[in-house]
Amino acid sequence: MANSRNDILRALRAAHVPPKPLPDLPTSGVQYPDVHAQFAKSLSDVGGRCIFAGDGDIEIALSKLPEYASAIRVLSLVPGAKKANVNMAAIIDPTELADVDVCVLPGQLGVAENGAVWVVEDGFPFRAGWYLAQHMVLVLRADTIVHNMHEAYERISVGARGFSTFISGPSKTADIEQSLVIGAQGPRSCTALVV
């Protein structure tokens, strides 16, 4: 094993690839006249949904979502979701999250070019919650929405947590004759709630 490591590294060095410079990165890319409108459009283009909670009351905004209104088991790590009834602290096995109807979780940042929301594993020991719940609501602040991925990587701290991800819309597949089907294995819907 140690030998394989050294053999491989030796072979790579023996290839004598001439040095090439590491290019500088753009700190900016495509820009949009209305970054919030573009974020909402991008998200709806990929099968998601963006709602703006004008007055900042999360429960009022959430109750307009049909899947939240009819949910029986709701898990929330965002204050203000009154229906939340799943106690994170009582969960011992991630599989218990499989019958959560709606998961309301914080998002750190939104990206207008592709509707992605950056989320990090923080105070949430079971990352399965992002994927096992039937419906996903990500709550983010309007002033965190950036134009493109370069700006996003300027702002986020990759590697600060064991797990973090960009989520852009619901779980989907097009593996059967290229027909887009929403709700492959993970959440059947993904809503960004912008406050």
Add this chain to the structure above:
Amino acid sequence: MNEGTTEHPENAAAFVANDARLKWHDQSLWFVREKRDRASSVIPEWESLRALGADIKAHTLSRLADYLEEFEKKATALGAHVHFARDAEEHNRIVHGLLRERNVTRVVKSKSMLTEQCGLNHHLEAHGIEVIDTDLGERIVQLRHEPPSHIVMPAIHLKKEEIGDLFHDTMGSASGISDPKVLTEVARGQLRGNLLAAQAGITGVNFAIAETGGFVVCTNEGNADLGTAIPPLHIASMGIEKVIPRAKDLGVFLRLLARSATGQPVTAYSSHFHGPRPGGELHIVIVDHGRSEILGREHYRRTLQCIRCGACMNTCPVYRRSGGHSYGVTVPGPLGAVLAPHIDPKKHRSLPFASTLCGSCSDVCPVQIDLHQQLLLWRGDLGRAELIPLRKRAASQLAGWVLARTWAYEFLGRIARWILPKLPKALLRANDWGRQRELPPAPKESFREMYRRRRGQ
């Protein structure tokens, strides 16, 4: 199939014989190619982004050993275990060893062309371990006991009716279902069951970050995440070329990857793994399997820049009309045709000829790999190594002789214009290219003759 070789034209024969399916396959892939065009054209800086992606990769390749060491160091510091494997066999042995030591018998896997290339599923199954591919397309081909026919859309060659029959036979769904929505729902129920029962999750790696020691996996179904969030053991397999220097470089590659692959602005899930999950274990297996040799070959090393988007396949007129299985290798299309001969030039000698050299693959490649040039280079190299079938070699030598002599070219042209309309069709059918084609009517005079006549007027 010939003894010991994969002859592309022969393998493609059955696919090509079904005209309706050929047209449908061609159109399905062209539809994806058009989506890619739309998704890239909305980014004004698209072309400079491609150049940037190519430059970052070229730089990384020039210091690959350093970056791998840095990645190993950082990943280990985060609590991951890093293993190196020289080849497929060693990779499979490491993975099986990890599973055996933990008495794992049920594994879920998310799409990984590397493990496919290594034949990992067969290896584990031979040792009594159940492996479930969780990507829907991969699961479909797994249930059919066949390899993927495309690296991004593994079941692109199958009709929904065939998948309906397969699910009826293997999952007990009602017969006659062909609605993709209903079929996906059937698979969803099954796969979630498999995921909840899994004891270990195996994933591929799209990008490994030297700077942080983490890695990124991109999926649309979230299957890599589900497969690693539930079981306590996560094994990630990556080729040595997957490493990139900085976290910020992801901004470039994530923009390029999904747009080139499926025409999406980004995959639904782009997950960043840094160290094992709380209470869990993370093992990363870094695999060479012939890649260091390609790195040593100056003219071919650029193929290691590949980010496995599949765009070259979707645009290739030969791939679209012959299907992925005709290539007889895990990675088909233009990319597979330049990679496979490195492993076994004799066996895969026909693949670099499965191309029109139209250059479309190079035009769409998000990291600017000169694929059509590589295909041409291979033709020359295979010819010099005398690995091309005698008929093809003799024909191209003859053509070379004729093209170097104006008088011979003119003379033969005159004969051809006279004789071609009189030849029986069977003669045309004897050629691989001619089988599907009709000859146009032969012109009465050559361009040269026409030119002379008009000048003389």
